[in-house]
Amino acid sequence: MPSMVCGWGFSRIRLPGRLSATFSDRMYSIDRRSFFVGAIASAGALLAPQANAGPIRIVSLDYGLAQTLIELGVPPVGLVDAPAWADWTIEPPLPAGVANIGSSHEVNMELLQLLEPDLIVSTPYLEWVRSQLEQIAPVKSFPIHALGTSPYKPIVAATRELGRITGRRPEAEALIERTDALLLAAKEATRNLAGTGLAVVSFLDARNLRIYGPGGIFQDVFDRLELRNAWPKPTNEWGFSDIGLADLALLGDCKLFYMDPVPSDVLATLSGSPLWQSMPFVRSGNVHRMASVLMFGTLPSATRFARLLAEASL
DSSP, rough: OGGGGSSOOOOOOOOOOOHHTHHHHHOOOOOOHHHHHHHHHHHHHOOOOTSSOOOOOESSSSHHHHHHHHTTTOOEEEETTTHHHHHHHHOOOOOOOOOOOOOTTTTOHHHHHOOOSSSEOGGGGGGGGGHHHTTTTEEEEOOOOSSSSHHHHHHHHHHHHHHHHHHHHHHHHHHHHHHHHHHHHHHHGGGGGTSSEEEEESSSSEHHHHHHOSSSSHHHHHHHHTTTEOOOOOOOOEEEEEEEGGGGGGGOOOEEESSOOOTTTTHHHHHTTHHHTTSSHHHHHHHEEEOOOOOOOOOOHHHHHHHHHHHTOO
């Protein structure tokens, strides 16, 4: 899971040196479980649990996939960066008992093995560590974000696939239908925002920001709600651009939403910044603080963002 889930940059999950050197030696040579896991991984078969089997045990290396699993009623038994969920993801709440399997920089492979997962769900950006993970359990990678296009359809496809894998197809369809209904309701609730441009940013510091546009889930919600993004320039394949404070002048007199969390010194610095104070949206009082939404999330993030926009329009 790229560290944009929990920070402002990108980082990789790596194996600790003491584990990467000894991990293979510390695995059992061949036992019934490892043979079974290897057979499944080799065949690429990811089967839903049988009727008499216990619930499938899944570890998630991605917050967005974990969101979907929770909504399906099959929360992961382990998750990277679990303590930061309440700061960045928020919805749905992370159930008690989900093990923290390490930071987004370093997976605790020993704990991962102890959890005895039936499946590890991940994204294509962790393919380089897949061979190590597959020594513990089969790995299913879901391409959702950074596709250069709208992530909404891949998110829906991933929702259905997770429903199939976990034996929760009806719950997956219910989640998709519930999302459509909530977005439709938010469209009606945000009619008074349709006449002006909107911009959503995250402050990196008092002089640098991240602004969101095409290719990301926030733009997908704008499109579904028929709202106009005020940012006039293209964004990267992830759906954002890193910009300087002066670039906000391109927005004109829009409604600007800045998203939590905000670095501690930013707001005090901006209050004394002539550049910030000269912005049209500042002069017109159209600057609004918004609670955090997982920018690389799945359907629960889409509905949370839509709901926050609707609340802001009241």
